[in-house]
Amino acid sequence: MNYQPHLHDIGFILHDVLKAPAQLQALEPHADCDIGLMRQVLDEAAKFVTQEVAPLQGVGDATGCRFVSGSVIAPPGFRDAYQAFWQAGWPALACAPEDGGQGLPALLEAVLYEMLSAANHGWTMAPGLLHGAYECLKHHGSDELKARYLSKIATGEWLATMCLTEPQAGSDLGLVRTRALPQPDGSFLLSGTKIFISGGEHDLTDNIVHLVLARLPGAPAGPKGLSLFLVPKFYPDDGRSAGPSQARPAPSRGSEGHEVPSVGALGPRSAVHCERIEEKMGLHGSPTCVMRFDDATGWIVGEPGRGLNAMFVMMNAARLHVALQGIGLLDAAWQKADAYARERRQMRAPGPRNSAEAADLIAGHPAIRRILDTQRAWIDGGRVLAYRTGIELDIAKHHPDPARQRSAQRWCSLVTPVLKAALTSQAFHGASDCLQVFGGHGYVKEWSIEQIVRDARVTMIYEGTNEVQAIDLLVRKVLPDGGSALAALLDELGDALDAGNAAHAELLSRFAGLRSLASALAQAAPGNPELPYWVADDYLRALTLALLAWAWGQIEAAMTPLACGEDAGRWTAPASALRHWVLPEFDMRMGIIKERLDTT
Structure with missing residues (x-):
């Protein structure tokens, strides 16, 4: 039950929902990045992940790292897989050609690391900081330091x-x-x-x-x-x-005990x-x-005295990658739970949904369908937001229009802490829900779902705890300008919506509520400095849900027979779960903030 990248799902979001090739080809460095190139890169990435990295998932957890006289020996197979990884050029995917990189879009690197994290989170921790270290040294290092270290980091030869x-x-x-x-x-x-x-x-x-x-x-x-x-x-x-x-x-001595010269x-x-x-x-x-x-x-x-300025180049890149870890880990957990639910036979499910042949599969039970469809809603919507962030990173770096660059930078500044906090939280809690599908079998190591739950927990802590992300969003980025930057982002998203469409009108109402609360909090905070800190988690969560609803609106707009083929049900089920089981939380979070405002 090793993780398998679902390239059809990823491709649908990249090509049909986000129109990523057209957006990237409008940038001079990526003019040749068409659908064919993107598919080729991701096909090869999926092969490497499936063949080299995923099989080491259980080995890494069972064996762990060994500390011997000040040295650390990685689990069996880890060194060989990493050597193959950097020599194949994967760490250098988005680095500049003059530094030994391939100059491909940050978006492709983002998808690669989602796959790697899903396949083997422990192994992926090793190269996970390379891109951030590369950007930090490239932008802030002296010419001498760059000459001695930059290409080694860009290629991944040195971690x-x-x-x-x-x-x-x-x-x-x-x-x-x-x-x-x-x-x-x-x-x-x-x-x-x-x-x-x-x-x-x-x-x-x-x-x-x-x-x-x-x-x-x-x-x-x-x-x-x-x-x-x-x-x-x-x-x-x-x-x-x-x-x-x-x-x-x-x-x-290498992982298998052989001498490494x-x-x-x-x-x-x-x-x-x-x-x-x-x-x-x-x-x-x-x-x-x-x-x-x-x-x-x-x-x-x-x-x-400006170390944090240089370091934050690393940290911001790392936070997007941690958000992608959340998507990957949740997808890996969902894959295991979905496969198990389609094999496990128990009592007959209610209703006419099941054929007699599949009537006792737990996949047909509403309780199980709710768990699985809800996680898919988060995975698919999270991909839209994270992949768009990857696109915006390239736009901020390469677009010829300064206004479009500023818009991209605004998106990355506001959305990155949202993705880091929300998607890692869902990775842990959603993986725990997926474990529930297994019943008692999920609690034992045989099915390896419990490893994903354990591995996912740390993503809520490192690269800035999720509470710090919420404070960063509300206190440092939304309130200082009275919410105007956030309002501009929401207006940009809302401009393409049709107020006559019921779903669009509901989303526009959510956007208006977020703008109104941001303004109210900005006015109240000087007299009550603790207030924003009390409600920062709730505000981030409410914004997350509004953005998730927007993302699913983009998915549903792309769900044409040509794009989905006979797979439309694959997308309609999580869309329904989003409406019924996820989005109602928005009103609860907004109510908490309003109640806190009213009592100050």
Whole structure:
């Protein structure tokens, strides 16, 4: 029951709903990105995911990573699969050709990582930060750093980490204590401890590039005093001083115990140590490391005191990918539950829906249909929103019209925290609902649905907890301008709707309610600063549901006989579930916010 990419569903949303090829071909760098190219890339991606990555899902969970004398050994097969992955060019999909990349749209990379996360979340954690690290170094790194590290990160030959969190500094990065001491040669010596570092140490690649937040001497307290630094596991063997270091890399042992020779271009090892790996609820195939920097030589990325500005390039890219993890994990859970429901026979379902042959399959029971159709509503609607975000990222970067660029940037700024929070929440709760389809069998390891539930839980926490995403949306992005940016986005979506259509009129009413509440909250917040924080989760959830309704409106508009063929029922069932079981929550969330407003 390994995950299988459903390319027909993905293609329908890309080509028929979003008209992605036409939008991308209007951008000069992607003028050749037609339907044929997109299908070819995704066909090959699906083959790699199915053949190389999905079969390692259970192995990674059962075996986990091993910590041996400061080194981390990945589960069997993980290194070989990763080496095949980067050598086939998959990490470089959306990177610039001059950096060793293929220059393809960010959208295709987004779909690739959705598939990878669905197939094997633990393995996918390894390359998951590559794109963000690449963008961070490309935009903020010095010419020398880019010459030495950028192509290695772009191609995925070397993996990267994001070293932010410390024992006392989780969401509040202003509490970071790691220190960076300037050296006469322009380098810095970093000292401190970082925790929860995904892939901080492993044997998947010969080198690891750490991007580290630290504080310079005399820097002010708080987040404005933070700078960003690059510290590799091994320094390039180019004859230049690397500062205090350990010995040159010795041959390591791979996942199967075979010797992995070191790369000749690598020199001395840095003073970066993995103290331990965490014992976790899930994601056993991904090492979560405690990293210690002992006067490790590194170099600044970007300007002093502007480390968060540089780091947020990584974090925003990571948050979209985490949203896609949510879609992928929910799809993987749904696939298992749907397959099981079509085989499991129990009491006869009520009503005339079932033939005598299938009358006792649990797939025919309303309770089971409700679970499965509801998850499909979230997967399909979430794909529309996430894939559009991928398109908007390319538009923001390449469109010739500055006004269209600003519109794309507005979409990404407002919608990214919504997708990260909502789709990861649904991944966990929806996967738990899918486990329910199995009854007692879901609670045991045999069917592997419980692994998805465990693996999905962390997505609500990392890359900014979902509560932080809600605060980011309402307090930092909606209220400062009185809701005008959000109003502009909703107006843009609403302009294409027909007020004479009942469903469209209902959606326009939801948009109007969100605008009105944003204005009311902006007016009330100065007198009650806590108010937005109390209702931020509710506002994000209400906006999510309105956007989900808009996304399904786009799907239903594309459901022509030509596009759907004989598969129309595949789309009508989740559309019905959306109306009956999902969207009624919108009024509840709005009511909570209004009640809180009325009592202040």
